[in-house]
Every structure is written in C-alpha cells, then in structure tokens.
Amino acid sequence: MKRILFFLFCVCISGRISAQQKPAASPWKFHSVNNVGLLEGQIGSAFQLQSANGMQYRSWFMGIGLGLDFYRYRTIPLFIDLRKEFGSGPNKFFAYADGGVNFAWLTDNQKPLYLTDDHFSAGFYTDLGLGYKIAAGRTNHLLLSLGYSLKKLKESYQGYYYLPPDNLQDKEKINYNLNRLVIKIGWEF
C-alpha cells in the first residue's frame, strides 16, 4: 500500500512540474544594443563605438558593454550597461547608465616620444543619458540618445633632471578627467 501511495505521489508531482513548464513565455529576453556616437568636448569632436549585450526583464535591461572611444586618447571602455524604458507603446523613451573601466590603447601617434617608462593605466568610465527608441519591425529598434560621458586615464613617466649634486628622478603623474557630451544613434535587436 505504501508503495502504491508513493507511486501516485510521484506521478502527481511529475505531472504538476510538466504542467508548469509548458506555456508561460519567459520575461527574460536577450538584447544587443549597438551605438555609434559623437563625443563633443573641450578639444572638439571624436567618434565612439559601443556594443552592449545582455538580458531584458520587462522594462529593465542590463548587459555588458565594450567600446572604442577616440576622444583625446584611443581607449577601450568595458562597462555595465543598465537601462530603463518608459511607456507602453512600440516607441519608448529610455534612460541609461553605463559604468566601468577605461583601458588605454594608444595609437602610434599618441605615444609620447623621449619619455622613459611612460605608462597609461586604466581609469573610471561612465556614460549617463536619455534616449528614444523607435520600433523598426517586431524585435528591432532604432535608438537615439543624448548623454554625458566621463572617461578617466592616468599617465605616469619617469622625469630626469640633471640637478647637481644629484641626478633627480621624479615619478610624474598626469590625471585626465575628460568630460564630454555624447550623441548616439544605434540599433537594438
């Protein structure tokens, strides 16, 4: 009898599990957000490219992004991208916040000459803004956004100064805090 009851219990449980798995569509969806941006700052304009890939849960999206930023020094931002949509129609406003680390990848022309031990180290990166997404088909959207972007870099090098009675060596450091407005156009799918 105990065996029969245990068998029925197992059948019920398995039936309940299979019933739960069948219909409900998951609220989690993969999305890819890809942007081309124009950075406007003190020294003029520069381009940026970004691609963030992650999961959308209802009106929230979170992903990991990688980019190329050509403002002043070529850098590679690696960041967490968080965005929130507003509205219920096919076209929606959204706000986004990116935060992460900015790695230097200098071009040959940007590398200083005649400096000893010149080294650029990674710094903080952030991009905050508002945008509008326009539906283009069932799963595609055109993105337009405007924001503020900050990238930080640290440069250090060995300075040599012939100052008798010692040949002074001074580890000199330059901190770059680069503030820019950024206008982006992108594609989300």
Place this chain on the structure above:
Amino acid sequence: MKQNAWPTSYIRYALFLTFVFTGCMKDKITKTYSISTPIFEVLTKFRETIKSQPAMDIGVAGKITVAGNYIYLSEPLKGIHVIDNSNPSSPKNVSFINIPGNEDMAISGKSLYADAYGDLVTFDISNPLDVVAKNFAANVFPDHSIYSNGPGYIGGISFNPDSVNVIIGYTTRDTTVDYDPVNNYPFYTGCPTCSFAASPSSSMAPVATVPNKTATNGSTARFSIINNFLYTVGSYSMTTFNISDPLVPAFASTVQIVGPVETIYPLKNRLFVGTNNGMYMFDVQSSPSTPSLIGQFTHIVACDPVIADENYAYVTLNDSSFCRGAVNELKIIDIKDVANPVDVMTYNLTHPIGLSKDGNHLFICDGKDGLKIYNAANVNGLQLIKQLKDAFDYDVIAQNGIAVVVASNGIYQYDYSDLTNIHLISKL
C-alpha cells in the same frame, strides 16, 4: 500620432541643449610632480670633506684606473675606492677618497685628477692610504657645476671660497597643478625651481686600456693623459689642461665636439672620442694644448665606447635608453688612413659596453653575457676563445695576463696568461 510628435520636439530640444552645453564640457587635467628646493653649503666647508677615509664597501661600480699595484674604482657621485692589488688573487680594499660629484679620473705619476661636480681636484697619491687634495680648479666643468654664485665660466679665477655657496642637496615636496598637455610637452618641464637645464645623465658611459706613464684607464673613461696634458670630455666639448706642473693643472683650451660625447681613448699622439653618433679622431702632436680633428666615422645613434690599435678602431654600440640606441654590436673600423676610416666588420652582441685589447686578444664586456675573449688576429673573422658569465660586466682592463673587470656587483679578476685555462682568480 501624438506619440510621434513627442520625439521630434525632444530631438530638437536635445540638439539645442547639445549646442548650448558643449561649451561647458571642460577637461580637468592635473599633473603631480616634485618641487625641489636647494640646500646650500659654503664652498670651503664642502671642500674640507674631500679627503681620504677608511675603506668602504663597494656600492655602485663606476670608472676604473689601474696604476702600479693599485686599482682605483670610482663610485659615481661619491668618490674613489683604493684597492691594493699587489696580489691579484687577493685584492684588498684599503681606503676611500670621499669626492662628492665624482665620475671620472686619470692618474699620472703621483698625481690623481678627479672631477668633483664642476671642479677639477688634483690629489697627491704618494701614499694611497692617505690621499691629499692639493689643488682645486674651480668650475672648469660648468655642465656639472653646483656653484650658486661665484666664478661661472671655465678657466676659473681667483676668489674667496668662503664667498661661494654650493648646492649639496634638495628638499622635495609633491605638488599638483592644472595641466595643459597641448601647450606643455611633459618631458623637461614641471621643475619650476630647476636652475639648470634638464638633461639625461651621461654618467653611464662605457671603459679601454689606456697606457700612459703609470696608469691605465678603462674604455669608458672621460679623462685621458698624453705626456704633459690632461684631456677631459664634457657632453659637447673637450677641455685640455697643461699638467707640466703635476699638482697645478692649468686650463689650456676647449674645443667643441658634436655630441653627446661619451668616452675618450689615447693612442700615441691621437685621441679617439666616442660619441652617440660616431667616433672622432684628434691629433695632439702638432699642438697638444689644442687638439685638432683629423678624422671621423659616423654610425647609428647608440652608446659608444671606443678603443684602437695601430690599424683598427673597435667600437661597441649598445641600446641603452639614455643613448636612444637600437643596436648591440661591435664595429671594427680601418683607420690606416685616418682621414678616411672604413667600416670593416660588424659583429652582433648582446649588450656590449667596455672593451680592451692586449696583443691579438680582444676583451668585450657584453652585459649579462659577461666577459667575452676573442682572438682578433683576423678582424674579418673574430674567434671566441672564452666566455665568462659571472656577472653583468661594464668594463675591462686587460694587461700582463690579468683582466680586471668592473661588474654590477664589484670587481672580478681573471688570469688569461694561459689562454687554454682562463680562470677567475678573485672577486671583490
């Protein structure tokens, strides 16, 4: 329909805001560096410190001179170690001559000539254990001057040393200022209290076997003696002193050289000057007080010590960063016709610095690869006899079957009297 009107107006606002606020976007760039403030001392007191002291452990090895049974080894900016080498198998560090700012030296008879920053100091070394400063030629090396006032030109003048202050050190503190990288190139800047032109140190030039009366200099030497004249090289010049009176050198002349100059090597009545971009040959027979240029050989920019024999000059080039060099090689140059030197052979090496030649045997300090000894009877086909990788070697003096090698961690001596059994006999 209403929904489509919203974005259009917002895009207009966005573009307007972008236009307005772009001017507000300023980069904040700061630079952190040290401000150095000089500490002064009266010249008289400074000179009182230049004298013999008890022996000290060898720290950083610099230039080397062998005179009789003694080895004189400079420790850059500190002074000269005196080593009794009566028994090369057991050298003894017997005393230290405190000479702040010293980099180079030369010895003739019982006189030792050494720089102390901008001054040329003459010592009586009759008793190597108690060396006495006999004469100071003031500020004759203005590139290295520490005078804050007083005689400011070569040749020196009579003056009261109590009236002159010298800089003996600095106090430093860090400061951070706004920085504009477009209008300020980072090198050679950021030193607001610098009272001298900023330039890389030239103290790490490479050594050769320089026979004169009693002493032999290494190939990295910047002082050299032929007969009654002392020749010294600065970054872009060669200055001559008449030492007919051995204890009172008299300024004779200065000739300009396309530099930066690194080393000077004497051979009979010629001087071979090694610079970053070539080798210059001077004649001192016709006018020993004013050497005249008789030939030159240019090469790729690199650190460059040079030695020579009757027929060939041997130049090592290395890629040390302060010379901005890019090659590591030995060049052999035919100098039979001094006016038209000819590049004969080039040999690739690891990081060659000092070198020496004894008969047909060429000794090269090849950095971390140690000392390499070649049979150089045929310059077109040097044959490696022995490689001794005991240390990172800088310079060598090879004579009378003993090779004295200056390395990063002291002095090594090798017995090469039997070429089939070259071996280490001592380390100090």
